[in-house]
Amino acid sequence: MEIVIYIYHGMTMLDAIGPYEILRNLKDVNIKFVASKKGEITADSQFVHLNAKYEIDEIQKADILLIPGSTVGFIREMSDTKVLNWIKKINKTTSKTVTVCTGSLILSATGLLRGKKATSHWKPIEMLSRFGAIPTRERIVEDGKFITSAGVSAGIDMALYLASKLKGEKEAKAAQLVIEYDPHPMFQSGNILTAEADIIELSEMMLMNDAKKDFSILETYKNNAGD
């Protein structure tokens, strides 16, 4: 089974690495990290760099396509026609096309989510409606062959669900045990619907820090904001 994870500059690393760490432990799975061009991919934080061994021109099909999100990088991807056309092409060959965080916004920009329920990171989730998707504030949303998940860490929960669909409950549970995924966060502050107002305000400032690191993305956003 071929799993393709699309990676790009400005991506949020955990969006890709969380699901990968569940999926990689399944039997007979091959995972390819694929970028527009081979070579180095820099995270939103600019602290960490992946090396893409494959580029999109080399990949014609996949059983699973996973699109991770980003704090602001997704805005650039949403207007990259070459990437959007490649996603549409690969999607024709997949059994499931899945996203984490703002990966759903990239997917929505292809038009494939039109009329479908989808989720995303809590901050930009309403942007889904711009491309005809139905914003749905849940951690995991499945509509047809598409599975979208909420922000960043939600991808781990999504991958566990996906693993159970692909390989059955027993393999999914074993993969969960391999990574000791028995979460016990000391705070209950990960849900926008219950988070305190001052925490929301501070987390919005944290999100802005990534935007400041990449002014070119803000320019793209400004130029597209009127359309």
Added chain:
Amino acid sequence: MEIVIYIYHGMTMLDAIGPYEILRNLKDVNIKFVASKKGEITADSQFVHLNAKYEIDEIQKADILLIPGSTVGFIREMSDTKVLNWIKKINKTTSKTVTVCTGSLILSATGLLRGKKATSHWKPIEMLSRFGAIPTRERIVEDGKFITSAGVSAGIDMALYLASKLKGEKEAKAAQLVIEYDPHPMFQSGNILTAEADIIELSEMMLMNDAKKDFSILETYKNNAGD
């Protein structure tokens, strides 16, 4: 604040990327991914590759040192004198030295955990006693300046705790909200103490798959097993 994450061939990516994704959102934090030599680092799965921009000879100090684990790669690291000496040197400068998964075994091989409680991945945790540490089956264990955490995904919980110690509860909670860390795994199979026997057996087979990918590590283990 300088956070140094030591990376090495065969590492488990989520061990590093999980904590990083919490810590990177804190104010005035710089994170360096540091390897023995600059360049490409390949994960245990061999599916994904990080690019190290720093090497250990360039790093003389850190506020926080984080050592991720690996399925079998830690065995090689535990006998790499240059790496162990560097960890000891950096540890003299840190306020906290922290590990995820079998990163605690690497740290134990320096002798720094002698007489201290520590945790690790459920499979090799008893190896901690070989270097005088006290194996303690908990998700997060703090003893003096050392914080160790259980397998792979436990690093996210540890980082949230560390964030609250470093920057206070409010910043930690905001970082939690940025990554929507409101975990809802569909199965409760991530704890070795409650997992079913057939799930444990299957997850042990999954762990063995990484070992098979790197016979040289198994050789190292065989050569050291008698001591």
